[in-house]
Amino acid sequence: MYNFSVRYHDGRLSIAHDATLTLMPDHWLIHYRDPSGELVSARWALHSIVTDENFSNLFIFRYGEFPQQTIECKDDRLPETLKKRYSEKVFFKRRITDIFKLNNTTIVGVALAVLALMGLGYWFGLPWLAGAVASRFPVSTEVQMGDTMYENMIRAYDVDERLTAVTSDFAKAIDFKTHYPIRITVVKNKEVNAFALPGGRIVVFDGILRKMHTKEELAALLAHEVSHVHYRHSLRNIFRSLGGYLFISLLLNDVNGVVTVLADNSNTLANLTYSRELETEADSKGMAIFKANGLDLKGFVDLFTVLKGEHGDVEALKLLSTHPLTEDRLRAAAAMVKGQGAVRDDGDLERKWEVIENELK
Template sequence: MTPPGSDRNDDLNFSDLTPGELSFAASYFDGLTSRDRPAEVQINGQTLLVRSEGLEASYPLKGVRIESPLSRLRRVLKLPGGARLETDDRRAIAALERRMGRNAGLGLVQRLESNWPVALASVVGVLAFLGLFVQYGLPALAGVGAQITPVAVMTALDAQTVRAIDGEYLSASSLNPARQNALRREFAALAAEQGGPYTFRLLFRDGGDLVGANAFALPGGTVFVTDELVKLAQNDREILGVLAHEVGHVEHRHAMRQIYQSLGLTLAFSVVAGDVTSAASVAAAVPALLLNSGYSRQAETQADDDAGRWLMKHYGTTRPLQDILKRLIEQDGPEGKSSVLDMLASHPGEGQRLAHLRAIEAQAEGKR
């Protein structure tokens, strides 16, 4: 029998081989059926010979493909025409690979895979690496991605996110339009002084029971303020203190960093590349992310630094922001329980924030 892909050579047979030629036992599959048959394989120069019951065939060695080693599985040789050989003689195959210059270096990989202590140590090492990457690497990469994201992409993300927020989390504001316009004028002056190259706009919404007294900024400069927060404030200075804090989040790109870190680097690469469609596709996830997730302590400190400096410059005190934060704490009740989506949930560490604001004021007074 001459299988497909083999070379029939009546002058070449196993009795012609000289001592020392490579040989090994294998299972032969003809590629036509699933049946295997025991076979003897020998290498003679650049020819591979297979002998089995009712079969004697030769194949050019250059046409033989040796599959890469994998743990303790049998080694596989794929023959021209679709036939294949499987063998447990790893030493013979390793010698054949050296002769043919195939799979160099993979023998070490196979030995490592077969050594369970090494394999276990590798798994532990990979898990440790992943843990360190999530704790340190991902935040660092998210920070880089946030800094290089084009402003136009963040503006597009804002527009999509506003549509996702309205009706789902917030409803139309009931504040007097004249009151809204007055606050917008004050905010425009603040943003022009503090905010950099962003398209800032101030939107008023009714927070209802779900959001309550809150303010939060989207990456491109859209800032939401709820009616409840405006009513909680005793004067415009308190509201402007909160808004200066939110402008700080925009300027330092904290929201964009939060999105990248939470939704993954795939989004980061697509957005950095200017794929606005990809940015729009995650807009539905952004509202819940920004409302439920707190910024890092470092991010809060940066935003409070900006707000504190602005308040000291214009009013000589950080008291307005301190007062409204205290009032938010008091409205949580004696048990100190806050609603899931209130300002304190979005801005954790209120005690440290108050202390930091007092320290900003004391430092400024010490320089006078």
């Protein structure tokens, strides 16, 4: 009753021995014949026997220090016999393969539960994790990451050097209240769009500049993009989008691996959509920048109105690809205008805007 046919590896020779396992009260005995034909036995103390977890019906046990001795048994009676013989010792934990022995309804239920947990992890766990990782990411590495992404993706665009220079000069006249180095590039593209990369890189399409009429509209656009940089929204979106790859790289403390993944996906990352929550936060920060600089908050309303007027349906805006523009944001901007106090007349900023307008002609 307590004897089983097994394959035994003594840990010294590469060959396996056909052997008999006998289950003694406090130990196991393995009897086999060595290559010379001599009957040999090995004694395994019960407390030192380790079960090798696997996903087959082959039961494997290991014993001793390296190189370990090993027993393999195919007898289906072994688990139940071990349970009865040694009630105080657990040899087998419930295995994943046991699931497949359940009925179809249970299997479907388990599958749906796993999918639900995965969904909850993606929609709630991953955003939280992305924010937590982004908040602890070194600024110097973030700037390096943004520069790498920028160099990789800018090759696909035709940079307008002159517009880049005058728009950058315009931006220098605004205190954006951030410690990030803000660097602006204007590219030739008819799309009404702009986007921010981690670390302070902002790319503006000349198509959106040509739809503007006032310095406040451009200031509103830049303040909004800088706010995305300041609050690391781009970084959080990137971590969420590429969570699996980045998580492994960060787990291995492989910063170069992170940069490589981002560089390989730069063009895709430029079109990541911000959530409504992040857009609202960027709007609030942008408006705070306006107040601190004494700029007219009507610039935000005018910018949103220009975009809405250009495309008709506010929900069909091209800017939706990176910035969901909703009626709520328009109403919030209008409400902020009503509550604004004194606005200063910034002649220097106006002159810089006129230079940009001349370049756009």
